[in-house]
Amino acid sequence: MSQKTKRVLLIGGSGQVGQALRAEPLPENWVFAAPPRAECDLTDHAQVQASINNFKPDIIINTASMTNVDACEKDSDSAVAANFEGPANLAAQCCHRDIPLIHLSTDYVFDGADGSRPYTPDDPMNPLCHYANTKMMGEESIRHEMAWHVILRVASVYSTYGTNIFSKLLTAIETKDELRMVTDQVGSPTYAPDIAKALIRIVDAVMGGKFDAYGTFHFAGDTPMTRYQFAQDIMQAYAPHIQRLPKLFTAVSSDFPGFATRPAYSVLDSSKLERVYGIPASSWKKGLAEAIAMHVAARDARNADQAQSA
Numbered sequence: 606m607s608q609k610t611k612r613v614l615l616i617g618g619s620g621q622v623g624q625a626l627r628a629e630p631l632p633e634n635w636v637f638a639a640p641p642r643a644e645c646d647l648t649d650h651a652q653v654q655a656s657i658n659n660f661k662p663d664i665i666i667n668t669a670s671m672t673n674v675d676a677c678e679k680d681s682d683s684a685v686a687a688n689f690e691g692p693a694n695l696a697a698q699c700c701h702r703d704i705p706l707i708h709l710s711t712d713y714v715f716d717g718a719d720g721s722r723p724y725t726p727d728d729p730m731n732p733l734c735h736y737a738n739t740k741m742m743g744e745e746s747i748r749h750e751m752a753w754h755v756i757l758r759v760a761s762v763y764s765t766y767g768t769n770i771f772s773k774l775l776t777a778i779e780t781k782d783e784l785r786m787v788t789d790q791v792g793s794p795t796y797a798p799d800i801a802k803a804l805i806r807i808v809d810a811v812m813g814g815k816f817d818a819y820g821t822f823h824f825a826g827d828t829p830m831t832r833y834q835f836a837q838d839i840m841q842a843y844a845p846h847i848q849r850l851p852k853l854f855t856a857v858s859s860d861f862p863g864f865a866t867r868p869a870y871s872v873l874d875s876s877k878l879e880r881v882y883g884i885p886a887s888s889w890k891k892g893l894a895e896a897i898a899m900h901v902a903a904r905d906a907r908n909a910d911q912a913q914s915a
């Protein structure tokens with residue numbers, strides 16, 4: 606029996622998670638559109654409205670966001686527009702048309718002050734920086750506007766797509782003699798392709814009429830670690846593929862003045878998502894192995910191309 610067609614609109618398709626979703630084999634019954642930012646800028650309410658009116662989605666996934674935490678601190682108006690006003694307008698439009706909205710948010714909505722246990726979706730938010738504050742306001746506007754939402758908080762997203770903490774670290778490993786990574790920020794790195802797979806399952810459940818599918822959820826890595834441990838594991842996994850490694854030193858956040866304040870501890874408890882959707886936390890071991898293999902394959906292909914054209 607053929608499944609009912611689902612029209613899925615992705616906003617933010619050129620970002621890391623957006624690219625990971627576009628790289629996944631999508632279900633056959635999906636009619637999928639991911640308009641570029643030039644056609645569907647979240648801060649341009651008329652453009653968003655036109656995208657919805659033209660495509661007529663059954664469901665919308667929003668992965669678009671101003672994610673550069675330090676840039677948000679310096680350009681607070683742009684951060685408010687992209688992370689609060691844009692999602693608020695999107696939610697109003699979805700509400701008006703009864704379209705469910707899946708929206709991504711961040712572990713940084715928590716302050717990390719306690720640090721004794723992973724955060725659950727119901728824990729109180731207390732953002733420490735402007736990026737996190739605008740993401741919290743975005744979440745709250747969606748909750749206020751419409752019941753048919755899934756807010757999915759993710760953390761320290763890494764992959765071979767776009768520029769992110771993983772790609773920046775690999776560039777540093779390849780080019781620098783010394784690295785310093787902080788030991789006073791603990792998070793749960795989340796593999797972008799795992800987020801993409803989770804989004805596909807969430808869309809299917811929501812569209813399938815799952816009664817308890819709406820609300821706020823966490824999806825993050827299964828292994829809490831400091832930034833220093835993150836770098837250590839990546840260096841260990843990359844070691845067989847590189848001739849020399851830089852020396853890795855510990856640091857603390859105050860060694861890097863001028864950066865936005867991050868929570869000291871923002872580990873997310875993903876168990877509600879597993880309970881409701883059957884989606885387990887992202888495996889750090891598996892995600893890291895896959896990301897390193899993809900990076901090495903792309904690097905070797907690039908080098909072979911360069912050797913051929915030299």
Ligand SMILES: NC(=O)c1ccc[n+]([C@@H]2O[C@H](COP(=O)([O-])OP(=O)(O)OC[C@H]3O[C@@H](n4cnc5c(N)ncnc54)[C@H](OP(=O)(O)O)[C@@H]3O)[C@@H](O)[C@H]2O)c1
Binds near residue numbers: 645647
């Ligand atoms: N990356 C992380 O470590 C991390 C951690 C926790 C939570 N999250 C959340 O996860 C989600 C996805 O993050 P990501 O890693 O995929 O981020 P990303 O790679 O920075 O992608 C964000 C995308 O949003 C687009 N965008 C920015 N402002 C926009 C606007 N006004 N209208 C339309 N598109 C706009 C960006 O376009 P341009 O390419 O043109 O800038 C980019 O393609 C975000 O909600 C983020 O807050 C990310």
